[in-house]
Amino acid sequence: MSTAPERPLRADAARNKRLIMDAARELYAEEGIDVTLDDVARRAGVGVGTVYRRFANKEQLIDGVFEQNFADIAAATEASLANPDPWNGLVSFAEFACSRMAVNRGLKDVINGTDEGCEQLACQRSIFEPAIEQMFSRAQAAGTLRLDAVVTDLFGLIFMVGALAEFTRSVSETAWRRYLSLGLDGLRAAGMGRDSLPLPALSIEDLHDAKQFLKDRRR
Incomplete structure (x- = not known):
């Protein structure tokens, strides 16, 4: 069964995702991967709910940050x-x-x-x-x-x-x-x-x- 192509993110959603990824990248480099999604949200300056809308769990965020x-x-x-x-x-x-x-x-x-x-x-x-x-x-x-x-x-x-x-x-x-x-x-x-x-x-x-x-x- 074919899947529908992923819709592009709205400008504000794309910005939030970028902020979250950048914050996670900095925190993981500084502190290791034991930091929480709450920590990432605080560093990114967004609500915790925003983080969970972009990443269902910590593993998904780790995947995104370290894939490169x-x-x-x-x-x-x-x-x-x-x-x-x-x-x-x-x-x-x-x-x-x-x-x-x-x-x-x-x-x-x-x-x-x-x-x-x-x-x-x-x-x-x-x-x-x-x-x-x-x-x-x-x-x-x-x-x-x-x-x-x-x-x-x-x-x-x-x-x-x-x-x-x-x-x-x-x-x-x-x-x-x-x-x-x-x-x-x-x-x-x-x-x-x-x-x-x-x-x-x-x-x-x-x-x-x-x-x-x-x-x-x-x-």
Whole structure:
């Protein structure tokens, strides 16, 4: 049975939807996806009822906000697979994923979570996860990635770096790059050598300041 084409939104309705999406995008990046639709309504400057008219539930809003992020991740996997150097392709994807999560707490939550209720995210994940497996296999076949590593090791590394980026953000927005480099060295095949670490280590004072910032934020 054919369905009727979706009617274009009125100008005021389209404006409200844009305000809601922009507010959700900001809040998810700052606070993660645990914020409520009430929080989104307050940030957008609209009534809660307006939010529910545009999005039946939180999952629909998450779908809309992160659909482009996941499409970008899928595009990054394609670019990495097109790289003639399999190891450099793997590194470039890891750097891309970590750079996105370093500035977007919500993206880290979504990638680490399930897609329950989020149809678009599930669809996008079904595209890029097999591509990442292919990327991994390609580097192993080239002899640049250790043979006892599995693709979930890469996911684990990206998740760890994302968590560290959140912890260190208040003292350094780029400290995560040093720790990604250390983690990637652990995935290299024996005899492949190591790159110089891209940034100096955090100081003890930096770590104390980062801990204090997180403690103050949770109050």
